[in-house]
Amino acid sequence: MPLTPTPEATDVLRRQDPEVAGVLLGEAARQATTLQLSAAENFTSPAVLAALGSPLANKYAEGYPGARHHAGCEIVDVAERIAVDRAKSLFGAAHANVQPHSGSAAVLAAYAALLSPGDTVLALGLPYGGHLTHGSPANFSGRWFDFVGYGVDADTGLVDPGRLRALARLHRPRAIVCGSIAYPRHFDHALFRDVADEVGAYLIVDAAHPIGLVAGGAAPNPVPYADIVCATTHKVLRGPRGGMLLCGADLAQRVDRAVFPFTQGGAQMHAVAAKAVAFGEAATPAFTGYAHQVVANARVLAAALAGEGFDVTTGGTDTHLITADPAPLGVDGRAAREVLAAAGMFLDRCALPRPGVRGIRLGTAAVTTQGMRESEMAGLAALVAGVLRGRVDARRARDEVRDLVGAFPPP
CATH class of the missing domain: 3.40.640.10 (Type I PLP-dependent aspartate aminotransferase-like (Major domain))
Structure with missing residues (x-):
C-alpha cells in the first residue's frame, strides 16, 4: 500500500506501541483510498520522508x-x-x-x-x-x-x-x-x-x-x-x-x-x-512541469465546476486553488465539506467576498502529484456536483473515489 511506513518501522511500532502503529497505518490507508483536495495539502516524496525520519x-x-x-x-x-x-x-x-x-x-x-x-x-x-x-x-x-x-x-x-x-x-x-x-x-x-x-x-x-x-x-x-x-x-x-x-x-x-x-x-x-x-x-525540470500541470489542472477544474453550477470566485484561477460558492447546488460551504468528506473527498470551507457567505476551497496540488491531469479534473467536478446534488450517494461516490485513487496512487 502506498504511504505505508517501511516494514522495519512498522514492526518496531507494532511491537512497542501497537496503538500508535494503528494510527499511522490507518492514516496511510485513508490517504491511499480518498482524495486530498485541500489547497494546503500535498504528498511529500519518499526522499523527504526519509529525511524526516532520520x-x-x-x-x-x-x-x-x-x-x-x-x-x-x-x-x-x-x-x-x-x-x-x-x-x-x-x-x-x-x-x-x-x-x-x-x-x-x-x-x-x-x-x-x-x-x-x-x-x-x-x-x-x-x-x-x-x-x-x-x-x-x-x-x-x-x-x-x-x-x-x-x-x-x-x-x-x-x-x-x-x-x-x-x-x-x-x-x-x-x-x-x-x-x-x-x-x-x-x-x-x-x-x-x-x-x-x-x-x-x-x-x-x-x-x-x-x-x-x-x-x-x-x-x-x-x-x-x-x-x-x-x-x-x-x-x-x-x-x-x-x-x-x-x-x-x-x-x-x-x-x-x-x-x-x-x-x-x-x-x-x-x-x-x-x-x-x-x-x-x-530545482529540477520535472518539478517545473509539475507546477505548470498543477495550474492547468486547477483551471480545468474551476471551469468544470462553473459548468456544474458552482459560483466560482473571480471566474477561475491562476494558481493551484479554487474558491467557490456551492449555494446554487442547494448547500452552503459547511454542509458541502461534510457531505463530500463522507464521500471520500476532503476539502475546506472558506469565507467568500460576499458578507456572511461561506464557500469551499479546494486545490489540485495533491491530485497532480498523483499523476492526474485535465481529463480527471473534469470527471472530478462532475462527481463533486453529483454528490452535492444528491444524485450520487456516498457509498457509490466512495467506490468511484477508491477506483480513481487506485489508478493514481499517492507516491
Whole structure:
C-alpha cells in the first residue's frame, strides 16, 4: 500500500506501541483510498520522508551553522547550509532562514524583525481570505499590532488597487502584508511595492500558498519586490511541514535574530534536512512541469465546476486553488465539506467576498502529484456536483473515489 511506513518501522511500532502503529497505518490507508483536495495539502516524496525520519531528529541545534549553543553540530550544520544555499538559489534571494517550524512562525518572525507592538499593519481582512496571522483577534498578530484590513471587490473578487492605496494613505501603516489563504489570482507585487514605498511602509509577502508555484516558474516571484517573504515548505512545494523566510542582505541579521533567539529555540534538524531535499527536487525540470500541470489542472477544474453550477470566485484561477460558492447546488460551504468528506473527498470551507457567505476551497496540488491531469479534473467536478446534488450517494461516490485513487496512487 502506498504511504505505508517501511516494514522495519512498522514492526518496531507494532511491537512497542501497537496503538500508535494503528494510527499511522490507518492514516496511510485513508490517504491511499480518498482524495486530498485541500489547497494546503500535498504528498511529500519518499526522499523527504526519509529525511524526516532520520537520526537528525535526535540533534539539538540552537543557533546557526558555526555558532551553535550545543556541541556536535558539525554534521547538521552541513544540512542547514545546503538548505539555505538551495533556497537562495531557487528563489533568487540574498538570504534565507530555513528554521521556522511553520508558516505562522515565519510570519511571527517577520513581524518581530520589522515591527514594534502597537504598530499599524495593512493586510487582507480575514473575511476576504486573510490568514489568522494577518490580524485575527484570537492570534498574536491581532493582539500585538493594530491591523487594518483591505478587502476585495464583491463583484470581481479582486483586490481594488485604488482602495488599497487610499487605505495606505489614510492609515500610514508600518508594514503592508500581501498574501492570502483563499485568493485564486496572482497578487500584483509591483503595485504593493509602489504603495508601500509611497507611505514609507515595509512590504511583507506571505507566499505560503503560491511559493511552490514560484519555485516551478508557474507564479510570479515576490522576492524582488518584498522586504521579507514568508512561506511554508509544504503545500505545492511538496516539502515537510514547516516555514522559511527570504530577504535581502540588509535585513538578514534582523530576520535571523527574530527567529532565534526571539521566537524559537532549537531548529528541527530533520525537518531542515527535509527542506533541503525538497528545494533540490523543486530545482529540477520535472518539478517545473509539475507546477505548470498543477495550474492547468486547477483551471480545468474551476471551469468544470462553473459548468456544474458552482459560483466560482473571480471566474477561475491562476494558481493551484479554487474558491467557490456551492449555494446554487442547494448547500452552503459547511454542509458541502461534510457531505463530500463522507464521500471520500476532503476539502475546506472558506469565507467568500460576499458578507456572511461561506464557500469551499479546494486545490489540485495533491491530485497532480498523483499523476492526474485535465481529463480527471473534469470527471472530478462532475462527481463533486453529483454528490452535492444528491444524485450520487456516498457509498457509490466512495467506490468511484477508491477506483480513481487506485489508478493514481499517492507516491
